[in-house]
Amino acid sequence: MPGLRAGQCGDVSRSLSAEPDLPEDADEPPVQGAGATITPYRDGPLIVRGDFRLVDQDGAEIDPGRNTIALCRCGKSGIKPFCDGTHKRSGFSAPSASSRPRPAQIIREAGRPEA
Numbered sequence: 001m002p003g004l005r006a007g008q009c010g011d012v013s014r015s016l017s018a019e020p021d022l023p024e025d026a027d028e029p030p031v032q033g034a035g036a037t038i039t040p041y042r043d044g045p046l047i048v049r050g051d052f053r054l055v056d057q058d059g060a061e062i063d064p065g066r067n068t069i070a071l072c073r074c075g076k077s078g079i080k081p082f083c084d085g086t087h088k089r090s091g092f093s094a095p096s097a098s099s100r101p102r103p104a105q106i107i108r109e110a111g112r113p114e115a
Helices: 010-013 087-090
Strands: 035-040 046-050 066-071
Touching: none
Parallel strands: none
Antiparallel strands: 035 046, 046 066
């Protein structure tokens, strides 16, 4: 965001003063030394726990103010990228696990661009 230094997040920090709607087990401690754990909740947000860095598309750091956050999956949150519980009112539906196998990776040969 223009005019913000790393670690500042403008209106997002003010919006986060109202705690996002986290699942009951969201306060479970992260596994030590494992980095971040990201859990997609059925019909809800992505819960990120542990040691992570959140940055915007320009690389500016967004300080979430906590070690466990809920990221919006429904696209209707008023405090994006964070979840505000709107998914419940909007009828958002998504499984916890992928419903299809992951697509095959494109392997680039040295010196040849991806097709």
